Amino acid sequence: MIEVTERDDVALITLARPEKLNALTAGMRRDLAAAVRACGKDARGIVVTGTGRAFSAGEDIHEAAGKSLIEEVELFHDMTRAVLETRVPVVAAVNGLAVGGAAEWTLCFDTRIGTPAAEYFLPENHLGLSISNAASYLLPRLVGARALRLVLDSTRMTAEQALATGLLDEIVAPERLLDAAAERVRHWTRPGTATAVHLALLRPSPDEVERAFERETEAARQVDESGIAREGMSRFVNRPRR
Template sequence: MIHVTERDEVAVITIARPEKLNALTNAMRTDLAAAVREHGKSARGIVVTGTGRAFSAGEDLYEAVGKSLVTEVETFHDMTRAVLETRVPVVAAVNGLAVGGAAEWTLCFDSRIGTEAAGYFWPENHLGLSISNASSYLLPRLVGARALRLVLDSTRMTAEQAHAMGLLDELVAAEALLDAAVARVRHWTAPGTATATHLALLRPPLEEVERAFGAETAAAVEVEESGLAQAGMSRFVNRT
């Protein structure tokens, strides 16, 4: 369900579970973190995209019902940690809707390029869940005070809205998406560039991200122990 190909010395990681809108199981999240770590050592850069109508529907709530929310959240955290530990550019090619933890994961990427079909959706608040991926730190870093409303409103944004807010850096035609993402990586890693140095200088500091992880894990404990999380996931999987 995670495919990796090479395109012009760039690793393209594709989330390939279109029949479930690329919803991420625990195993898939572990595989994504591992793929980023592996190919971050050998490729010029990494592009992550989805298949079908979605970039990813985020956490597979059907799998998560009855399981520890803390364990689920921590696998998302490790996906973000893997990206920020690389020394190469990581670009999201957002082909469709990015939801919840998947949307949050892209916030740590060095660039997010989308198509008109792209979108962002943070449903956690109205499901009784808590946000993850250090998005409590990364989302305000990108959009400022608007982050609070995006989360509390469980906002679903179009590609145009996400672009206007700075969540998407560029909009391109669907057929040009992967070419644009790969070209971005290659431009940033042309011979003679000091990209690895500048990634280390300009990416979110890992110590701040780890602090956010700790706060978000504590938040996951809170909503889990209150019963909000399991009730919300049950409502979702049993909806008619």
């Protein structure tokens, strides 16, 4: 349920489960980490986007209910690790709603370009879940002290609000989204540029990211053992349909 294609010499990874708002199953998360690693070896850069009206609704909670929360979180962690291991630019082309773990995944990307339909939604706190993808380190790195309130309020932001907050770097027309993302990769990787070394210098510290993973795995264990995560997922799965 992911598609890997190429726009000239830029790899395009597309989340292709629009009937479920591109919600990420465990298998999709494994496939995304593998695709990023594979494309990072051969492509000039990587663009990740979604199909339909969402970038991704985040974890597929219907699938995750009853599974090990620790394993679910660590699959998200490996997606982030895969991006930071590359030596090429990785760009999020946020075509619509980005929720939870999917929104947090984009925090490690080298830039995030959205359309006016893009939204960021961090619902974990009010679902009894904990954040992942090293968001405990990466979110304050991008938005500073506002990170705590964004998480505790389970904030949902429009594209303009995300741009003002620092979660998006640019907003473009929907028909320009993929071209703009690919053009950014090409601009950064023109012949003679030292992009690979600057990515290594300026990306989040791998040691800090791994420490954040450890803290977040422990947080996941706490909400799992307390029961609040299971209760929250059950409320979500059994909520009245509109």
